[in-house]
Amino acid sequence: MAEPKIDLKNLKAGGFIKERGKDLFTVRLRVPGGRMSVDRLSKIAAVAQKYGKGYVHLSVRQSIELININFADFDAVVAELGEEQQKVASCGARVRVPTACGGCEYNPNGLVGTQKSALEVDQKLFGTATGHHKFKVGFAGCPFDCPKSATNDVGFQGAVWPKLDSDGCISCGLCAKSCAEGALSMGADNKPVFDAAKCIYCGDCIKVCPTGAWSAEKKGYTVRIGGKWGRRPLVGTLYATFVPEERVVDFIAAVLGWYQEKAEGAGRVRLGDIIIREGWQSLLERLRSEFPEYVVQETIAPQVIQSQLPLPGQQA
DSSP: OOOOOOOTHHHHHBSEEEOSSTTEEEEEBOOGGGOOOHHHHHHHHHHHHHHSSSOEEEOTTSOEEEEEEEGGGHHHHHHHHOTTTSOBOBOSSBBOOOEEOOTTTTOTTOOSOHHHHHHHHHHHHTTOBOSSSOBOEEEESSTTOTTOGGGSSEEEEEEEEEEEOGGGOOOOOHHHHHOTTSOEEEOTTSSEEEOGGGOOSOOHHHHHOSSSOEEEEEEEEEEEEOOBOSSSOEEOEEEEEEEOGGGHHHHHHHHHHHHHHHTTTOOSOOHHHHHHHHOHHHHHHHHHHHOTTTBOSOOOOOEEOOOSOOOTTOOO
């Protein structure tokens, strides 16, 4: 029997993850945005039944993983999946497959096309070597933030800035009633009063307005940077607002470039830790030079989550 013609480097950089059993691997599949056709899903099921354990694992980052795949079957698995139809994902110090919610296609809360953004990032940046550590990107379509975008290295959250045409307002008060954040109230003239400091860019006022008096003055992504999970979790913090969908790839590339430069010689270290070491001002200034109309004036460092209880006698 011929030896399998597999590039062993792919076992480290690709989506072939060693299991406990001898010669057994988990094969992580590439599913940008968590969406795939039923035909692809059927093919994956057939391959899992033929070469694997008879079941698959749905990872927390929306990928499908084939379990108990023998090293000798790698070529056959890849061939039957069809490399052009269902690619294997990557691991290691690379840009990972982006995650995303359904966006605005069918979700009534969605504000932006997260699926389109995820596919574009996957096509243009997936697998890019960082030189340091993994680099995760996530897209949420609205402030409900189901994908938990702030736990990514770069997390995007759909946002809209409302504008009122006072002449078109019929003083129905629906906008104020729908605003869960208290950013809208009805004034003495029975017209909405907008408190911008309380607005979270959800656009609910626009959705309920029966006359179209409320409209979107700006729409795009709120961007938080520096998040991660794991043993020492961080929550990413605000760096930009209303970044247009068409600038997403450029924005990520700019962050990635700063990370690669500042982490030189630091070894295996995530973006958030480099921000804490270098100071948030450094990254903010770099981004402001390329995206001046979207970058905020100031921010804070990624926030550390203390996930361990202190030992007796130790201060928390």
